[in-house]
Amino acid sequence: MIYAAAALAILVTMGLALTRALLGPTVYDRILAVNMFGTKTVLLIAVFAFLSDRTDILDIALLYVLINFISVIAVLKLVEQGNFFTSGESTTNKMKSK
Amino acid sequence: MMEFILGHYNYWIVIFLMMLGFYTVISRGNMVKKIVGLNIFQVSVFLLYISIGNVSGGTTPIIAEGFTRYSNPLPHVLILTAIVVGVATTALGLALVVRIKEAYGTIEEDEIHDQDQSL
Amino acid sequence: MIDILIDIILLSFLAIIAIAIIRTRSLLAVIMLFSIFSLLSAGLFMVLDASDVAFTEAAVGAGISTVLMLATLALTKSYEEKPSSHRPWIPLLVVSVTAAFLVYGTIDMPPFGDPNAPAHQHVAPRYIEQGAKETGVPNLVTAVLASYRGFDTLGEVTVVFTAGIGVLLLLGGRQRRKKKKEKR
């Protein structure tokens, strides 16, 4: 029961984050919303693991955290430097915020 | 009737998703977006398979104590393979897009078409 | 019951995202939305009791595919999609016909989650009942993947390998910018 309530709360939050991701307005808002959405998905999975009583699927939640982190970092790298090969010392900043 | 809808709504939404992806592929001119559309199309097909493999009241097919009903593992296996095939296709498609951009200076199909015609 | 609710809500999120992807012009936003789409579909896979698939989709769709698309964007420097001059109704027609066909096909399909569906009656019971005994692996997906249908997986690895050398062939060499004239 409590898990169901938690799942619902998380779903509502996801919906809110999703609307922000759709509305923008800047690219950073979108990234922020995507990040938040990812975090909430992780929580949803953790809750669902308990809901369905299969706690071994918590591994997936663990994976989600990682992947989410990496994709957010990758987006930032692209937005900030416009390429994937620099180590970060030089800043070419090809793309301004939208 | 109600029972019929409850038993099939999942397929219908999945079909709707599939068609959104398919539409993106065939209606857009931007090559990256086409590949995104292709991915959506494929992921929706995966959802169709997994829906087929679902058993209500079942659980994920890892044998554990306290569970007797498991969902069908075969569609899961097929989809694992299909996901891999999908990412391989995506990688190749994107590689081609990069090369096309270098050769033509654009990734819009219309402009590429114009350039080829003017040759 | 809550399963069904989560299922429906996640599916509608997916539909919203897919529509947004069609309508968004900024490619960066499209790719980020796609990343969410993958992540969410992976969540849906999990709700539908396919944890291995969820695992893979999360790692591949949200991880690798997104990063590759971003890398492509960095290389092509095309951040905006130009409005298409195609007439939209031909694709729309094709899609509607396909959708109509599919919906027609679902009419005779066994209801969602029906344990008596033919798909669960013929081949699958052996995997579920004997799989762990015959292979010594409690994760049935791994058992089927690696043993019963091990050859498919060999094919799958070959596909990955093909993609690897394919990308190397297409992008591996140094760029030949100076020869642009020759290339026509």
Place this chain on the structure above:
Amino acid sequence: MIEQQLSLLLVAVPLLAAPVASILPNGRLPWLLALVVSWLCLAMAIWQFIIVLDGHIISYELGGWSPPWGIEYRIDAVNAFVALIVAGIAAVTMPYALRSVEQEIPKKQSSLFYATLLLFLVGLLGIAQTGDVFNLFVFLEISSLSSYVLIGMGRQRRALTAAYQYLIMGTIGATFLLIGIGLLYAETGSLNMVDLHARLENALDNRTVHTAFAFIVIGIGLKLAMFPLHQWLPNAYTYAPSVVTVFLAATATKVAVYVMLRMMFTVFSFSGFVRGTPADEMFLILGTAGIIAASIYAIYQRDAKRLLAFSSVAQVGYMVLGIGFGTALGLTATVVHIFNHALMKGALFMALGAIVYRIGSSQIDKFDGLGRQMPWTFGAIFIGGLSLIGIPGTAGFISKWYLVLAALEQQSWFITATILLGSLLAVVYVWKLVEVLFFRETSKNSKIKEAPLSLLIPMWLLVLANIYFGIDTRLTINAAKAAVQLLGVAP
């Protein structure tokens, strides 16, 4: 021991060779490996063909699991025949590849290129051998992915767009196939072809199965370049490197035709799902439309490779017609045409490859008088062209003859007329090539030598095969008849 494992080794040996080839040092070593492997495959394919020719069926259980649970290789005369064609073309193409690839592909990519070529071979052989629909999908994707790469290796930049277009259409096709397989699985719970057939017998009225059928046909139709779905093919053939064009044109669509046959006759029962339904008419209409439209397109092409590519679309139309008849004669015609078309398109594209090797272009207006400077290459084009038209004494005649017989048997005068008209149109476009090559004046300052022997020998091997199988039809017709019986159509 080898005899039992033969059907598997045919796929597994090139599969093992491909990763090895990719890490060999660049140069001739990977080519040598590919050559040896392709000849080994040919030997195994011949052996396998001899075993199954008398109606014997090889069933090989991969992983030791019995069929509906594991994957089965099920070899009958049809599979063995198709595998033989693929392996044979590969064995002839590999010697040809050496010089041609050295010229068209940068040396430092040669090992990867041959590895991809081997993977393409693996994919095609895997499709031909398997008896499991999902395994078929996987190997279809191996062959498709490698062909996208191979096409993209062409020297002109349009090769890239051609490859991209093929990638999109091919993937849509594969996804349609996947949907079809999924729906079939939902209705039957099985993936094994023979098992599916048994379980579909009493599902004739099932709407899901009808949809599955439609999706599978469209999916394969895309791979097959069936007439309205052929848009990827001309560009792909035109801009791919010469070797790739030869290989692709001679094998890829043939294997797709085989898959279509397999699906229509082994998985679905033809009499139940096709005969008397709109699908039946559809095949005939698309076949005739394909023959006429593609032949007319071919006439107006200015690029020789493109001309032949459209001719391929037309030839696919003949094969589709044969399927549409669904009679023993029609199927014989299709199966024989799979073989004969591989021979003639192989020879023709090899000859064009030799011209490209010498002059670096396949534009017809650059061919003026080339036939007199390269007499052997011209000879190959001439005889290959005759075979394409279907002149008696060439292989092409045999398949057209059977097709006409099949049409007459159905008393379908319209289709008979179409087949003849298609041949007439073929005369026009072949003549277009011959005229430019032989009867135009050579431009004065050009000194073009005959193509090197390593290109000529494989080319003429196929040309001679065209003549041989036009006179001695025992092998092809017997094989086709055995095949037709296995597909369950009463003779």
Place this chain on the structure above:
Amino acid sequence: MILIDSLSWICIVTGGLLGIIGGFGIHRFPDFYSRLHAAGIADTLCALLILLGLALQAGFTLVSLKLFLIFAFLFFTSPTATHALANAALHARLKPKLANGKKK
């Protein structure tokens, strides 16, 4: 037992509410930086509370270790991502919306 149950109830409910509040936060706040703020704080705390609630249910097992790991990851990655994001935005000269309402 009841104590632990009720504790985990409280944790999960508060966590869920915080999540929703954070969700509203990224809609109600006027500009990017304040949204970042809302998301950052509410998000981390919400995750902490929910995971804590779950861990209380699971007891002292491998499961709670995994939950702890998830939390650790979130705890490290979420602020890192947020930080990097703020950095990037600042770097791209995205101006905060100031009291006088001037936007870039």
Place this chain on the structure above:
Amino acid sequence: MKHNLILRVIAKFLIPIIVLFALYVQFHGDYSPGGGFQAGVIFSAAFILYAIVFGLDTAERVVPPRVLQILASIGVLIYAGTGFVTLFLGGNFLDYNVLAEQPVAGQHLGILIIELGVGITVSSVMLLIFFTFAGRNRP
């Protein structure tokens, strides 16, 4: 990324954990979700993170592309090779029963080996693809 000290520290701390997690997924895939493919992707994700944060050149010094290419081949060879080993031991292709005295033990061993092959190929190919994409256009 400029001013990214925090990112660097966190990445240094996270990457070993990710690799550890990948190994867990690889070898625990028989009992919980996961297996060679997933492990391979996670493993490559660790290196992708490394390359993004510390620069591609540094990452390529750690794992040169040529090595990756060889590893990719080795993975496929391990898988296909297992098939050939079972052939020589008298079974069918990929029939792991013959790998050990007991069929079940053989199955388990076979599954472990081929999952290893899958893991090696997938991780190296994914990394290779990323390096190739990221390194294009590098000055």
